Amino acid sequence: MDRQTISRIAHTDHPIAAPITDEAVARLIGRAARPEAGRALDLGCGEAGWLLRTLAAKPRWQAVGVDLDPTALNRARQTAQAMGLERRIGLHHLDAAAFTAKEPFDLVLSIGATHAFGGLAPTLAAAGEHLAPGGRLLVGDAFWEREPAQEALDALGAAREDFTDLAGTLDLVRAEGWTPVHGHVSSRQEWDDYELSWTGSLSEWALDHPEHPDSAAALAAADAHRAEWLHGYRGTLGFVTLLLRRTSAH
Numbered sequence: 650m651d652r653q654t655i656s657r658i659a660h661t662d663h664p665i666a667a668p669i670t671d672e673a674v675a676r677l678i679g680r681a682a683r684p685e686a687g688r689a690l691d692l693g694c695g696e697a698g699w700l701l702r703t704l705a706a707k708p709r710w711q712a713v714g715v716d717l718d719p720t721a722l723n724r725a726r727q728t729a730q731a732m733g734l735e736r737r738i739g740l741h742h743l744d745a746a747a748f749t750a751k752e753p754f755d756l757v758l759s760i761g762a763t764h765a766f767g768g769l770a771p772t773l774a775a776a777g778e779h780l781a782p783g784g785r786l787l788v789g790d791a792f793w794e795r796e797p798a799q800e801a802l803d804a805l806g807a808a809r810e811d812f813t814d815l816a817g818t819l820d821l822v823r824a825e826g827w828t829p830v831h832g833h834v835s836s837r838q839e840w841d842d843y844e845l846s847w848t849g850s851l852s853e854w855a856l857d858h859p860e861h862p863d864s865a866a867a868l869a870a871a872d873a874h875r876a877e878w879l880h881g882y883r884g885t886l887g888f889v890t891l892l893l894r895r896t897s898a899h
């Protein structure tokens with residue numbers, strides 16, 4: 650079973666691919682998309698959960714999403730159609746680093762996709778390139794809640810240097826020329842809900858399709874993920890979503 654299919658099934662009941670509740674997403678969008686009309690870009694949009702919520706809340710906004718995963722983009726198109734939003738969103742199957750646009754955007758999002766640019770600092774630089782003067786950036790990234798044990802690094806396939814702690818993350822953001830104007834630090838409850846939904850949806854699919862050739866593989870993938878979370882990174886990996894404005898126009 651390929652990784653994209655596993656991810657699609659695992660996100661059935663939690664379409665935002667990050668440990669964050671719908672209420673927190675709505676609050677962040679409310680602060681991020683403040684003008685009545687505007688254009689939003691999501692670099693690494695996945696199933697476009699953030700953009701579709703923005704469009705639903707803001708009838709005069711338009712959106713563009715970019716992702717490398719065709720399965721997630723197809724799901725985004727289906728959801729956009731079901732919500733009657735397909736004419737207000739453009740979805741591009743593209744490396745986010747290669748995306749170009751003629752017009753800048755009022756809001757640029759990149760949530761849980763900083764690996765697409767090689768880390769938080771290059772993500773801020775790349776996203777900033779697409780931002781109109783006075784625009785806002787909404788960036789979500791992991792950080793270390795505590796010093797990672799080897800089990801956590803192994804489970805994540807990560808190196809200690811891949812992230813810093815929350816204070817270091819905010820220091821980096823400030824040093825790169827951005828000022829946080831709002832944000833959300835995911836709680837333990839949000840992490841637990843996300844991981845239980847991820848592994849639960851995948852397990853349920855396997856149990857509902859016992860004759861499917863991928864059924865055993867899906868169950869094994871859910872078990873492996875649950876073990877990596879519980880024996881590895883639970884309580885160690887944090888997630889923060891920051892709403893940012895340029896500190897200076899220059």
Ligand SMILES: C[S@@+](CC[C@H](N)C(=O)[O-])C[C@H]1O[C@@H](n2cnc3c(N)ncnc32)[C@H](O)[C@@H]1O
Nearest residue numbers: 665666693694695716717718744745761762765
């Ligand atoms: C953890 S998911 C987050 C998806 C979405 N932002 C959300 O919060 O629901 C990370 C996404 O980044 C995408 N991605 C990874 N590398 C990418 C790249 N180089 N260009 C575009 N998308 C990329 C993946 O396909 C995946 O959909």
